[in-house]
Amino acid sequence: MTEEIIIAGFGGQGVLSMGKILAYSGIMQDQEVSWMPAYGPEMRGGTANVTVIISDERISSPTLTAYDTAIILNQQSMDKFEHSVKPGGVLLYDPNGIIHPPTRTDITIYKIEGAKLAAEMGNTKIFNMIVLGGYMKVKPIVKLENVIKGLKKSLPERYHKLIPLNEDAITMGMKNVIEN
Amino acid sequence: MGELRLMKGNEALAEAAIRAGVDGYFGYPITPQSEVIEYLMSEKPHERTGMVVLQAESEVASINMLYGGGGTGKKVMTSSSSPGISLMQEGLSYLAGAEIPCVVANVVRGGPGLGDIQPAQSDYFQSVKGGGHGDYRLFVIAPASVQEMSDFVPLAFDVAFKYRIPSLIVSDGLIGQMMEKVELFDPIPRLTDEEVIARYPWATNGKPKGKERRILTSLDLDPHKMERHNWALQEKYKLIEENETRFELIGCDDAEYIIVAYGSSSRIAQKSIQLARKKGIKVGLLRLITLWPFPKKPIEEFVKNGIKGFLTVEMSAGQMIEDVKLVVEGRAKVEHFGRYGGVIHSPEEVLEALEQKLIGG
Structure with missing residues (x-):
């Protein structure tokens, strides 16, 4: 199994940390992982994206042009990455701020109202965990228990009290993701 | 099995420096390599192992701090990215000439000149053909994963001390910035002053009574002596070619x-x-x-x-x-x-x- 993912959105949406939690979860279930952010001028322009690969085998290229899954969180990223999903792949997006929804018919498209749900839960910071939950539902590659283990490992001790909130957000995402 | 962590290549290199028993790291920040000195500063290795971490005033200062520290038989290291490594070339030639072991890491970015901050591999000529002057070589090793950013630090030091040669770890912005799973190696204790004196008879750490003065220099104005020194260097390089080639x-x-x-x-x-x-x-x-x-x-x-x-x-x-x-x-x-x-x-x-x-x- 090899899952090649691009997560793309605005800086501050938690794109990079979502990728990091995903990668940590992969380690927790004894898989190989890579996490490659765009760190150059595009990042300084406000957009953020990260390529995450989870695999049972040694990972070859950490940078790619075609992905099994694209998690898209703003219009610029939709424009850039909709056509980078492999035929038969998955595109998961938050419709908030999307003017031109995806139109491809050779991939499966899912929607998650991450921003809206986060506002309803009263904490916009858990937006990325809701989206992560949506991803975990449509692509059950990382197990919830391993995500929690990954969170424990990646978060400093003083933030461990926030883990239950993150777990709730993931569950919320899992319940609310819908096929387009 | 060692501890597993998800780390950036630059962080793995920095953690490996602490674990490899490095005595001193001297560096100056530059993208895409700055996580090395950031990680070292935040880890406070002086509390863990007694290792010194110093932000030098420039890359030129860093490399010459390696000359001084390495000359006393201590394990010393610096890192930078392409333009900074260019500034270090004079120092590297001197270190090679005086046969002082040390480790330098280059997280290569686009060039020439100030270039950009994205990954590149255009420092190959500089790395292997000598960016500095004179007939010298560096032991040049290229990690292809975050794991190797960690593993190659102790290896680079082993070769550096075995042959008294500066080692250069050549990675790039991609390896430096990406995160992967790393199995950290068990810490290697720093050598005590007594161990350094016993192990490295060439090191300039004080003249023992009744023994010859030790001098580390790349200068000899007698051309015949300088030629003999060069012959010795070439013999050493031949030995490294025989024993240390890896693929x-x-x-x-x-x-x-x-x-x-x-x-x-x-x-x-x-x-x-x-x-x-x-x-x-x-x-x-x-x-x-x-x-x-x-x-x-x-x-x-x-x-x-x-x-x-x-x-x-x-x-x-x-x-x-x-x-x-x-x-x-x-x-x-x-x-x-x-x-x-x-x-x-x-x-x-x-x-x-x-x-x-x-x-x-």
């Missing part, structure tokens, strides 16, 4: 074509090879681990066994290809492909180059 062969058993690559390009090329194999193209990868000494033997073997051609893949305009050609000596086709100036080639572009330049051409 990896991936999928080469039935290969008709070989991609030669190192570092991040070797990772990208592995994907290209997977794509090529799906199309029925028999291609393998020779991954260079040491850039100097250059792995000549596997190339010679491929030529003898009638390989159809080599494609060197490097994020440069074509530097490493020259060393491949020196081994091949016209007996097989050798082509180069690479994006550069900070652009990373895609696995598909490499495959296309393989098909057009080597197979179709």
Whole structure:
């Protein structure tokens, strides 16, 4: 199994940390992982994206042009990455701020109202965990228990009290993701 | 099994420095390498091992701090990125001339000049042909994963001290910035002053009573003495070529074509090879681990066994290809492909180059 993912959105949406939690979860279930952010001028322009690969085998290229899954969180990223999903792949997006929804018919498209749900839960910071939950539902590659283990490992001790909130957000995402 | 962590390449390099028993790190921040000194500062290694971490006033100061610290037999290290490494070239030549062990890491970015902050591999000539003056070599090793950013630090020190040669770890912005799983090695204790004195009779750490004064210098105005010193250096380099050449062969058993690559390009090329194999193209990868000494033997073997051609893949305009050609000596086709100036080639572009330049051409 090899899952090649691009997560793309605005800086501050938690794109990079979502990728990091995903990668940590992969380690927790004894898989190989890579996490490659765009760190150059595009990042300084406000957009953020990260390529995450989870695999049972040694990972070859950490940078790619075609992905099994694209998690898209703003219009610029939709424009850039909709056509980078492999035929038969998955595109998961938050419709908030999307003017031109995806139109491809050779991939499966899912929607998650991450921003809206986060506002309803009263904490916009858990937006990325809701989206992560949506991803975990449509692509059950990382197990919830391993995500929690990954969170424990990646978060400093003083933030461990926030883990239950993150777990709730993931569950919320899992319940609310819908096929387009 | 050692501790598993998800780390950036730069962080793994920094953690490895602490664990390798380094006595002193001297550096100056530059993207895409700044996480090294940031990590070291936040980890406070002086509390863990007594290791000194100092932000020098410049790269020139850093490299000369290595000359001073390394001269006393201490384990010293610095890191930078391309423009900073250029500033260190004079110091590296002096360190090589005076045979002072140390480790320098270059997280290469696009050039020339100030260039940009994106990954590149265009410092190959500077790394292996000597960016400084004189007939000298560095032990040059190229990690291709975050794991190797960690593992190659103790290895670079072992070789540096065994042969009294500066070691250069050459990675790039891609390896430095990406995160992967790392199994950290168990810490190697720092040597005590007594152990340093006992182990390194050449080190200038005080004149023992009744013994000769020790001098570390790269200067000798007597040309005959300087020539003898150069002969000794060349003998040493020959020994390193015999003993310390490292490479990896991936999928080469039935290969008709070989991609030669190192570092991040070797990772990208592995994907290209997977794509090529799906199309029925028999291609393998020779991954260079040491850039100097250059792995000549596997190339010679491929030529003898009638390989159809080599494609060197490097994020440069074509530097490493020259060393491949020196081994091949016209007996097989050798082509180069690479994006550069900070652009990373895609696995598909490499495959296309393989098909057009080597197979179709």
